[in-house]
Amino acid sequence: MWKVASGVFLGWSLGANDSANIFGTGVTTGTVKYRTAILLTAVFVLLGAILEGPKCMATVKDISSLTAMEAFCCTLATAVTMAVLTFMAIPASSSQGIIGAVIGAGILSGTADFSKLYKIVSCWAFTPLIGIILGYFFYRSLKYLLNKTVNSLTMRNYIYFVGIIIAGSYGAYSLGANNVANVTGIYVGTGILSAETAAILGGVSIAIGVLTYSKKVMMTVGKGIVPLDPFSAFVVVLAEAVTLHIFTQIGVPVSSSQAVVGAVIGIGLSVDLRTVRPKVLAKIAAGWLLTPVAAGILSYLLIILITSGIV
Amino acid sequence: MFFDKILSHDKKEQRVIENIREHIKLLCTACNTFRLGIGKNNRKLINDVAELERKGDSIRREIISNIYNGAFLPYLRPDLCKFVEIVDRVFDLIEDAAFLYLSMEIPEHANREENKASFFMGIPEPVKNECGRVTFLNVRICEMLLITFEAMLKGEDLSEKTLAIRIYEKKIDDIKFNILEEIRKIDIDNFWEGKIVSDFIAAITRVSDIIEDASDHIQIISVSMR
Numbered sequence: 094m095w096k097v098a099s100g101v102f103l104g105w106s107l108g109a110n111d112s113a114n115i116f117g118t119g120v121t122t123g124t125v126k127y128r129t130a131i132l133l134t135a136v137f138v139l140l141g142a143i144l145e146g147p148k149c150m151a152t153v154k155d156i157s158s159l160t161a162m163e164a165f166c167c168t169l170a171t172a173v174t175m176a177v178l179t180f181m182a183i184p185a186s187s188s189q190g191i192i193g194a195v196i197g198a199g200i201l202s203g204t205a206d207f208s209k210l211y212k213i214v215s216c217w218a219f220t221p222l223i224g225i226i227l228g229y230f231f232y233r234s235l236k237y238l239l240n241k242t243v244n245s246l247t248m249r250n251y252i253y254f255v256g257i258i259i260a261g262s263y264g265a266y267s268l269g270a271n272n273v274a275n276v277t278g279i280y281v282g283t284g285i286l287s288a289e290t291a292a293i294l295g296g297v298s299i300a301i302g303v304l305t306y307s308k309k310v311m312m313t314v315g316k317g318i319v320p321l322d323p324f325s326a327f328v329v330v331l332a333e334a335v336t337l338h339i340f341t342q343i344g345v346p347v348s349s350s351q352a353v354v355g356a357v358i359g360i361g362l363s364v365d366l367r368t369v370r371p372k373v374l375a376k377i378a379a380g381w382l383l384t385p386v387a388a389g390i391l392s393y394l395l396i397i398l399i400t401s402g403i404v
Numbered sequence: 405m406f407f408d409k410i411l412s413h414d415k416k417e418q419r420v421i422e423n424i425r426e427h428i429k430l431l432c433t434a435c436n437t438f439r440l441g442i443g444k445n446n447r448k449l450i451n452d453v454a455e456l457e458r459k460g461d462s463i464r465r466e467i468i469s470n471i472y473n474g475a476f477l478p479y480l481r482p483d484l485c486k487f488v489e490i491v492d493r494v495f496d497l498i499e500d501a502a503f504l505y506l507s508m509e510i511p512e513h514a515n516r517e518e519n520k521a522s523f524f525m526g527i528p529e530p531v532k533n534e535c536g537r538v539t540f541l542n543v544r545i546c547e548m549l550l551i552t553f554e555a556m557l558k559g560e561d562l563s564e565k566t567l568a569i570r571i572y573e574k575k576i577d578d579i580k581f582n583i584l585e586e587i588r589k590i591d592i593d594n595f596w597e598g599k600i601v602s603d604f605i606a607a608i609t610r611v612s613d614i615i616e617d618a619s620d621h622i623q624i625i626s627v628s629m630r
Binding site: 240247 | 417421476477478479480556557558559560625628629630
């Protein structure tokens with residue numbers, strides 16, 4: 094049972110990191126208090142993980158048949174890869190990390206099923222693209238709708254506030270539903286955990302990460318993003334949430350950060366503004382390639398080291 | 405606190421809006437009182453301007469305190485506060501102008517005995533009418549600011565309103581240049597007499613510039629919430 098410890102650790106770091114994508118701008122601009130933000134995120138992440146988390150678990154467990162020890166190595170390799178890439182300021186995705194690690198372990202054991210990979214990789218490519226489309230669409234349509242129906246300043250202020258809270262809660266729900274598979278989904282295939290138990294355990298570990306260690310990242314991410322107006326901030330979170338939810342229904346865990354960046358670009362396109370610098374896009378592309386490759390190599394090496402008795 | 409904010413709908417915001425409305429209305433009253441005071445040479449009305457300025461100060465403090473107690477999104481707060489501060493600067497200017505008016509001496513060339521009863525203060529005669537026109541336009545431009553503010557609250561197009569304010573400002577600027585030309589012809593007996601007259605004219609003609617800034621700020625608030 095101790096072998097799920099690395100998964101729980103990965104969940105904790107995912108919660109500490111990715112919650113910034115949901116309420117980061119809301120907290121740093123003072124729209125939502127930090128305490129309110131983390132409580133809402135923790136509750137809805139757990140809810141999403143329990144209600145819809147198992148949908149993505151099948152994808153993770155079907156890529157290759159792993160033993161409990163290999164699963165432990167995969168989650169550990171993903172956690173270490175994410176920590177190193179984050180330290181190098183390269184955006185890393187736990188979804189890509191875990192898939193890369195499972196492939197690495199599968200290559201070693203000869204059980205890797207590459208036929209499933211095309212679906213996963215195409216979903217990764219579509220994540221920022223759908224983020225862009227939804228960001229553009231929501232910005233245009235909701236703005237049109239608001240301009241037609243709500244003209245009062247105070248009412249708009251109220252709608253933006255409630256909108257940010259609702260979109261944030263939905264974002265947290267989608268994050269839990271989509272990303273819990275990265276954390277404990279791998280253990281379902283090994284038979285250590287049932288899908289339901291894995292969802293609860295993963296959800297709780299993400300929620301604990303949100304509650305205990307998300308402040309620093311939330312402040313950094315919130316202040317690092319282009320200062321968005323309340324309406325754009327609402328649209329970004331909504332587009333991210335819907336993107337994650339779509340991929341949850343498809344059953345593929347994807348990166349919430351890439352969905353956010355896509356949504357910000359979408360808004361930039363709809364108002365004819367350059368919201369993301371090419372340098373940032375290059376960094377995201379580097380992370381996109383490096384995370385699965387590095388996690389795959391690391392899990393491969395970790396398994397060799399552990400199974401050969403060196404460690 | 406969080407649920408309070410959701411359930412109370414927009415009560416805090418409505419209170420702030422109501423106070424800002426009252427603040428601008430009070431400014432209109434202050435400008436009108438000043439205009440009447442000058443027109444009738446009435447010391448009491450001129451003194452009332454200072455009282456209205458103090459009342460305006462108190463409303464400004466209440467608005468800012470309510471804003472920082474959680475009314476409106478933090479994104480909007482600095483702009484709203486700045487708008488209120490700009491309006492308050494007009495109050496200060498009108499109060500300064502009132503004090504300067506009260507400290508004006510009757511010019512040496514005027515008949516002091518004849519003027520004592522009804523004319524205890526003196527704007528130099530050659531520019532008196534023009535100064536009266538400026539104070540009248542100041543009332544109008546303040547009323548226009550209130551109309552612009554109301555239009556912003558309803559989400560209406562502000563371009564015509566802000567254009568009207570700019571036209572008023574231009575008119576006052578033109579009058580100011582006339583006054584400056586005329587005032588050179590007036591004999592001044594001492595430095596302070598001249599300085600007070602000059603400061604008074606500068607104060608009444610600057611009101612429109614600041615109102616124009618305030619209307620620009622209304623435009624910024626409107627755009628930032630669209």
